[in-house]
Each structure stands twice: as C-alpha cells, then as structure tokens.
Amino acid sequence: MPIIKTKEFTLRPFRKEDAFSLFKNINNKKIYRNTLRIKYPYTINGARSWIKRSMKARNRKSGFKWAIDINSEVAGGIGLVRIEGHQAEIGYWLAEKYWGQGIMTRAVRLVVNYGFNRLKLKRIFAYVFTFNKASQKVLFKSGFKKEGLLKKHAEKNGKYYDDYLYAKIK
Numbered sequence: 001m002p003i004i005k006t007k008e009f010t011l012r013p014f015r016k017e018d019a020f021s022l023f024k025n026i027n028n029k030k031i032y033r034n035t036l037r038i039k040y041p042y043t044i045n046g047a048r049s050w051i052k053r054s055m056k057a058r059n060r061k062s063g064f065k066w067a068i069d070i071n072s073e074v075a076g077g078i079g080l081v082r083i084e085g086h087q088a089e090i091g092y093w094l095a096e097k098y099w100g101q102g103i104m105t106r107a108v109r110l111v112v113n114y115g116f117n118r119l120k121l122k123r124i125f126a127y128v129f130t131f132n133k134a135s136q137k138v139l140f141k142s143g144f145k146k147e148g149l150l151k152k153h154a155e156k157n158g159k160y161y162d163d164y165l166y167a168k169i170k
C-alpha cells in the first residue's frame with residue numbers, strides 16, 4: 001500500500017497512535033449524517049478497534065484504507081473497498097475544520113489513479129445520499145458521472161435513504 005505525499009497532506013496507512021486524532025475528528029454529527037457506516041457518538045475504543053482492523057486490511061480482498069494525514073494527525077480517511085474483479089467502491093470523510101479547501105477532491109483523484117493504474121480497476125463507484133451536495137461536487141470535480149437514483153438503497157437505523165450512484169470508468 002503506497003504512501004502518497006502532497007504539499008497539503010499525506011495519504012498513509014492507519015497506525016495505532018492515530019486513535020485519539022481519529023476519534024476527535026470523526027466524532028461529528030455532520031459526518032455521521034452524511035455517511036452510512038460511521039457511528040455517532042464515535043468512541044475512543046471504537047477508533048482503537050477500527051484501526052486494529054484496518055491495519056490488517058491492506059490488500060485487494062480487504063480493501064485499502066488510507067489516513068489523510070495533516071500535521072501528523074488523522075484529518076480524514078479515504079478507501080477503496082468491496083474490490084471485486086475490475087471494480088471497487090470509494091468512500092471518504094474529512095474533519096470539518098478542513099472542509100471547502102479542495103482537499104478531498106485532490107485525495108479522490110490520487111486514490112482513483114492508484115485504483116486504475118496500480119490495481120488495474122476499470123470502474124470505481126460511489127453511493128452518495130441525495131442530500132449530500134458537497135460529496136456529489138467532489139465526485140463531479142473528480143470526473144465521476146451520475147449513473148442513477150437508487151430509491152431506498154441505504155438503510156440506517158431502520159430508516160431508508162435514496163442514494164445517487166456515481167462512477168468513473170477507465
């Protein structure tokens with residue numbers, strides 16, 4: 001799994017010492033509302049066990065999960081998951097204090113390039129809640145196309161949500 005350095009951030013694997021900054025930055029209702037699998041409140045123990053699992057998950061079968069490191073803190077996360085044959089799903093989140101600076105658009109481009117060029121993927125897709133305009137913008141700016149509306153595709157805490165399906169093809 002490569003480490004990708006840019007001027008503003010580094011994409012690198014998670015490590016044990018990340019638990020506190022992961023917990024601090026991900027524990028945000030706005031992040032919870034806009035994602036399917038991130039819990040709220042998010043606990044420090046949740047962060048520890050997530051990191052443990054992600055440290056074992058660094059291959060095609062388990063997916064690739066990078067920390068977005070800014071000043072040695074976990075400012076966010078991005079991953080290629082559910083890799084099946086030539087396709088994979090992309091997912092990401094960023095600490096609120098860094099929103100609106102183009103960081104995720106750059107991170108998505110780097111991870112997509114890795115997926116296409118190194119993993120030889122042909123299709124990378126994302127599910128986005130229909131109300132999540134910021135994430136749709138990130139995908140649009142990264143060259144993803146909206147492929148459709150998936151009614152009640154996501155289930156969270158007994159409620160159903162509509163998703164847009166976005167994909168980028170090589």
Ligand SMILES: CC(C)(COP(=O)(O)OP(=O)(O)OC[C@H]1O[C@@H](n2cnc3c(N)ncnc32)[C@H](O)[C@@H]1OP(=O)(O)O)[C@@H](O)C(=O)NCCC(=O)NCCS
Binds near residue numbers: 030034095129
């Ligand atoms: C989605 C998220 C990762 C975006 O990260 P980011 O680094 O702020 O993204 P960028 O700055 O690269 O791009 C965001 C774009 O959305 C725009 N935007 C933000 N909020 C918006 C809104 N409510 N309506 C329309 N556009 C919006 C920004 O202006 C920006 O576009 P611009 O560059 O043309 O100005 C971040 O908001 C986040 O972590 N959200 C919560 C978790 C989440 O939604 N994860 C994705 C699940 S699919």
